[in-house]
Amino acid sequence: MRRVVVTGIGAVAPGGTTREQFWDRIVSGKPATRRVTFFDATQYRSQVAAEADFDPVAAGLTPQEIRRNDRYGQFALVASVEAVTDAELDAGTWDGDRAGVALGSAVGATMRLEEEYVVLSDHGRKWEVDGHYAMPFMYSVFVPSAVATEVAVKHGAHGPAAVVSTGCTSGIDAIGLAAQQIEQGDVDVMICGGTESPISPISFACFDAIRATSPRNDDPEGASRPFDAERQGFVMGEGCAVLVLEELEHARRRGARIYCEVTGYANHANAFHMTGLHPDGMELSRAVDEAMAQARCNPEDIGYINAHGSGTKQNDRHETGAFKRSLNGAAYRIPISSIKSVIGHSLGAIGALEMAACALVIDRGAIPPTANLTTRDPECDLDYTPLVAREAHVDNVLSVGSGFGGFQSAMIFSRLKEL
Template sequence: MVRAGSDYKRVVVTGMGAVTPIGNTLSDYWDGLLAGKNGIAPITLFDASRHACRIAGEVKDFEPLDYLDRKDVKRMDRFAQFAVVASKQAIADAQLDVTDLNAEQIGVVIGTGIGGLKVLEDQQEINLTRGPDRCSPFMIPMMIANMAAGLTAIHIGAKGPNSCPVTACAAGSNAVGDAFRLVQRGFAQAMICGGAEAAVRSLSFAGFASARALSTRNDDPAHACRPFDRDRDGFVMGEGAGILVLEALDHALSRGARIYAEIVGYGMTCDAYHMTSPVPGGEGAARAMQLSMKDANVTPDMVSYINAHGTSTPANDSTETTAIKTALGDPAYDIAISSTKSMTGHLLGGSGGIEAVAAVKAVHHDRVPPTINLENPDPACDLDYIANQSRQMPVEVALSNSFGFGGHNVTLVFRKYRP
């Protein structure tokens, strides 16, 4: 919130990029969301025949060589490729030139939940079968989580603030919120921010399945991810990246940039309750929403749309519903809500990035994407979840929720830009 007498800057979104299971560009992703496109299918990235869950939201027809040199591609894990490609898209969309004159004023914050899991799997196999001296000298820099942010800065020349939140499924939203604070307080003129993940791997599926977190609707992947539906049986993993360019309003105006929306609020809390389960009643999530609205100087009756965390797990969806009611009171029943994970799957640390993109597009176009596969509403989930069809409606203020293992809760607030 820009308080009277403060030196805080207004911050706007001037560019976006997306690599997702339903489209590898911003326009394809948005069109897919509005069309209710399903991105869930049988796994092709590894042999899943022995796994309880054999479906995922894979990124299809992704060609990093359209954006990167062959040598660079070979030295980057898939999650970092997604991040760099989506960042290049976002910068082009913003028409933001990074030069020697402004490089120190442009930074990068990209979150991830896991990082280079494929590299870790592949190199461990080499270590066990061929010996430790055959492991790649690039193993560590390809695997570590911060490399999406680091490589993005290298490839675009951004010398400003650079970091990588690793807050599980809240990481992408933390990245956007942290970037917002940096621009708001004058530490950068512009920030490239969001989340990336490429964890559709055998090891991660083994772990999540052992925790009984994944859907096992393998015979019907198109309908497996069904947030807020009484027949939901777990989340479906996805992969990809969503990136936003956040810019100080005065800087954006000085160069005649197109403005999608204004980012006005950021709230984060911790449940301090359990490693994986949300606190009953969603107290931590409710506080994140309340803090974000206070930061934005927004009241519940001003909120038009919420992009829900909406994972399609039994515990999350009912808890988030309760948290929304607690945070917003009676106006909660009049707010349009959707879970775009129903189409993309759950990108873990990348989800906050693509969902922030969806929220900004909703504000910009006055149209909200649906929750697909919502056929039998759970009585415990009794809000307006925009079932199965997108909706044209005025969107003045949008919230985007992300909650992660460890009890991390993040809410971002976007508002229609008004001069």
């Protein structure tokens, strides 16, 4: 089996629109959550979000790129440039026919589609919309595959291109797909990750209806509280992370800097319920067990767990049960944290942002904290790294994701070692 390594990282996130700003923010433990500024949210139960202070012009996008891409597509272009630059790849160091793209997104061009519907329907007054008023790039905005096309064109990647949409595991699953394509020999390089810009009225209405988001509007910075006894739901976020994955020998031949190796990945559908989870964590533990088997890791080899940690009671209990089920007694000794406490839950992008964080944990020797974890929940009795980051030498990092539709994913990054 060909080995796969991470050689580049790019990020756009709340509280930091570059890789270094993203890392500094999550390690600081200072939440980037605030009251919604993108639209008037006063009619909603939850009025808080983690918004990125993103300027596409300052980020280097052309007027044409801005015009034809929704915000989530703009994120992907900017993060991909940062990742490819970080990997020191260019036309002279790779074969475009042996490079591909895999990006995850749960809801696609939510913001632009809602804006266009408002125009076409005259603010919802017309049942039959008038297509003559649609923007010229409406088709590419509407079709989710366009984001992979844009990134592929940007970098001259002529290999396989795909968009993965598996709810909140989309980002981690896109990285998993990319790694598998390199392992199989289809390509040598993959630009992969997840991107999302869901902070819009329709998204807020959907999550309000099922009471999944936090109503802690009087304390926006304290609204995202994974594993805390006083948690009330997740806080919606946005953002993007893009990783450059390479076949190990391809990276070595060109002298690339290697962050870590992708050693394990598994995805399972629970085939149980659209949103419901068993509290014992059975479904998620299957993915964890399989990823650990691929990585040849024992429980005591795991140095850090990046939790899904959405801040909903159901998910936090499910995860806690899964870690105990898969890791046995070691579960109590492994530091765990949720960066959603700082940057919110960006749906299909968050899994990629979490994997970017995992690569940086191995590279930088620090574990980000879980912000706002001040009141212990007896049902979440593991070491969830409250409030303050820790220095740590970590060789193997486990990250997990859970998504509506019953998707359960796990991935392991490891410090590169010779076999």
